[in-house]
Amino acid sequence: MRLQAKFATYNIITKIVIIISLALVFDFGAKRVAYNHLDTRILQKKQQFIKNLSGKEISEYITEQDTDFASYNVLKEEYILLKIIPPVNEKDSIGNFSNEERIIENQTSNYRILTYNFDFNKQQYQLEIGESLASIKQFQETFRNYTLLVLFVAIALTLITDFLFTGYLLKPLSAIINRRLKDVNDPSHFNFDPIETSTSDFQHLDKQLKEMLMRISTSFYTQKEFIANVSHEILTPIAILKTRFENLLNDERVSEEVQNQVYSSLNTLHWLKNVVNSLLLISKIENEQFEQEDEIDIHKQIQQISEEVEHRLEEKNIKLGLHLSHSFQFKGNEALIRTMIFNVVTNAIKYNQLNGRINILDQEINSHYELLISDTGLGIEPELLKNIFKRFGKPATIEENSNGLGLSIVKTIASFHNIDVSISSTLHKGTTIIFKFPATA
Template identity: 25%
Template sequence: MKLLAKYNRVNVVATIIVLLLSAVIYYFFIEKTLVYQLDKNLVVEEKEIKDYIIENNALPEPSYSKDEQEVYTSVTDKNVKRSFSSVELYNKDHDENIDYRQLEFPVTVNGKFYKADVRKSQEETEDVVQLILKITLTIVLLLLAILFIINRFVLSKLWKPFNSTLEQIKQFNVSGKDNIHFEPSNINEFTELNAAVNVMTKKAIGDYNEIKSFTENASHEIQTPLAIIRSKLELLSQSENLKEEQMNAIQSISETTSRLSKLNQSLILLTKIDNRQFKETEDVNLSVLLHRHLNNYEELLNAKGIVTTKNIAEPVFVTMNETLAETLIVNLLTNAIKHNVEKGSITITLNEHALSISNTGKALNENPAIYFERFKKESASNDSMGLGLSIVKKICDTYHFTISYTHQNMMHTVTVNF
């Protein structure tokens, strides 16, 4: 979930809760206030009744209107408590029950005791409360709409620098030539974030360039000593009177030197791909390349008893550098042959969308995806350098191809989607 969506959700829920609680509190406050006002009016009515009795020595005329009632009841003693209450009474004239606010108090006329009930209708009070409630709910909905608009547009604009920074980080490539350039922001936190990311990316680029430079220099510097070693080994192998142990030692050194030379060439190739030195592109016919290299490997395949199944569409063109296309094909075929089993099989499928090479092989104990990393191989005893698939992955990344490695029922499948 995006931060803005999360904030909007929390903000809206919190706002609804606060506004609803406020509306409930406001409702009861208004209701109590209006009832209090009715009670004050009833007290005024009480005073007027008592003044009338003093002046006229008689009770006022009873009143039974819908809005106001004055009722007098004779009692035997004066122990009538003065009290306020809310009552619901049936009104015959209007044939309905009406809520009243009532004040009950004792009065004495000519030595006789009476209970006076003064009532005022609460209908208007209820109407006012309902009106206030409707207005409050309308205001709540209006506020929610305003908050939604603010969150949708104002906050989106506020977070624009952050989203821009995030997009720049996603597109950042340590091997790229351009540094990250952030949009200026008047928000201190975003400015600090951009500055921190800028420092981090510059350091990453610097460290990468140092490692790349070291790899380039080391790889090129190693070439000359390796050539000298191979030359000296050839001279030694031609010497007379060499013992068998000496010949075996020379052979072992020669094989190790060859492996080191291949490793060095692979590292140089990876460095060149990283440096984007293979800029020339053309429409390469992968169908032709596959047939050519399968013919080159025919003797090796026959020697290992490997059966090949070809499902190669004709022709399939892919826009890329021809040298890298050959490297891609060679590494995939070499990987399928080298890690195969005696009398195994290889299935090659090529169409305009993908190249898939499957081979029989031993079961894996690890996630196949790790074999796209450098120097990752099936076992330490394997004579592979663990760079073949990493070179393939680097080529695929260069041309935005996707590559996957799956393993099922002793079949290993590498698929490149163009």
């Protein structure tokens, strides 16, 4: 996940928590505010009622039954009840508030009720003033919805501004990543142009990356020069020694024993030359000194390779079966792909049994083209498979004239082309190598 996306995710989570917390606080606060407002209004009505109270009004409001309401409005949202009560020693100068149900004309409603005891003309009375709580709930619902709307709008605006601002802040970082780390495996395409930024951390990062890339570039060209020198300094003496040994073989004065030693030395030189060439090839591939501009037809490559190894197949009477039913082409280095497949096929011949068989087939799985090369050869023990692609990781079952670099070259070429290569093997039954090519568009 990109850094900007992480910042946005963090902001979203924190703001959701803030919304929930504030909604709960506002909901509780709105309820308290509504009750305080309602209580104040009821107290004002009580004071107004007591202030204007007269004997005539008392006679109009008085009733001896608790369930009779002396006065209520048409919508039954408020009422006033006045009744005579026995003398009470303890009196509250303000009154007591409570939430209770009352029945008015067979309709039950919840009210906020003020109960107030007072004396008038040597008689004690109890005054009840009630207001419906429906208005409270309506106010609370309206306040809650309005608060949530305001919060969500505020959160949305802050998220947009945060995303834009973090994008602006991290723009130099994206430029550093795209410019400095692009083509990191190809020092010839390194870009050392300065990144414009006022953030000191990004300036330091850009400076350190530029210095690191310069060192990598220097090492890369030094390595290329070293490889070229090795190619000349090692292969040339090998060629000279090979010529001298061959001349010795043509000398009639050389005894048979010396000739055998010369043959052995020539084999050693041939082995050394193969090792050097293999290591040079691997090094060049890893340094991406090969282009990938060829349009490669896998079927054509396999057909050509099968014709080249035909004489080797006949020597061991091995049958080669081609079962290619999916046409597949891709862009890469044709010479390297040819070497990759050729090494696997020659290994399948070399380590196969007499009268054995090699099968080459293909398949398509989830838009991936797969090439499978199977043989009926010696097989490889399971504990040796994990090192089979390592350099000089030659299993004990492999003959001594192998340099242990064939499958390492295969792995290096496959990685260079983003091809996934795997191997499965059963001892004394055979081996299968699978090439999984990148998904097609």
